[in-house]
Amino acid sequence: MSMKFSVKIPTFLDERLSSAPTTGGKRPGPAKVLTAQLSEFGINETMLNLDKLSLAMKYKAAMVLSEIGIDLLSKALPLTPVDSGELRRSGEVTLQFFPGYKVVASGSGEGQVVVRDAEVPLSKLRSVNKMDMLVQFYRTNEFGEDIALWTHEDINYYTSKQSPRARTEGTGPKYLETPWMENKGDYVGMLYELANIRDSVKRATRVVRKGKGKTDVDVITLDTNKLLSRVIRRA
């Protein structure tokens, strides 16, 4: 595959002006145009590789964010106050990839994480340039009170006049913030690892030597399937 570039280079304007008559003469003629043709090959392969790499990075980001969200929810659910189990069941991990989103996991009344589908279709990721992970609980009671917020934020001790926020031992307020505080260092480390894809790229790389005139050129091709499988394995 080859591409041609045409570069138009005008001659120096100063040179033409200095040689032109100063008074009563003709105006300078049109600038001379030199045309140089550059012939390259491998550009398409390079652009294709960059596209595959970008897709793999997005895919890996989606997988890592989902993993972080699922891990956080799995640590939060056992601490979440349980009465009817509705609050625990309202726990959700949502991956937001603008302009779309996907609920990848939710909670069960028993405090377990139910992973729905952590896989994000590649076709959805092509145009994505920002991703967020959201772990949230949402529960209101029959009076419209925000039970999820109340049970999370009311950290004062009970008194005889108050209904207990947590009726089960081991559960209590700050059920989401506490595991986040305890583990956010690990989560940041996982996000740092996103950029570490050198080994994955190396294993997915295929090099074919092609001759071009008197020169041999290594044309590099990235195997998408291998790249994604390596990325998934690492994530």
Added chain:
Amino acid sequence: MADSVASSLKTYLGALVASHTICDELGAALTFGTNLFIGIEPETTNCVTIIPYGGAPPSFDGSRQEAALQVRVKADTVKKALDVSQSIINTLHNNSSICTGRFSAVQSIPIILGVQEAGDNVITVSNYIVRYVKI
């Protein structure tokens, strides 16, 4: 002997003059044991309680710490509870003169937890992360 972050905040709030916006909204200067408390909120109306709740683990060398605490306001009207809480957020956010660290408010506006004691009192809370170096 080092003061805890909650104790430093108690000293800071207790030293505020009566004309400060927090005291003005509450209707009285803050006095420890009267309308300013640490740890457990009493059955007093129009009071501020500081409740520490841990925070993130210290850094590996143990010197850099992130404490977390909640400031709870109980007042006899919704407006007063919200106004006092908002004044506390405005005063404490990015404040580095309370202890050796810097206070960061987690919320920009207070959270209403609802009414208590047969509807006589309204509770609002605001949370803070305090980043500091242990000395």
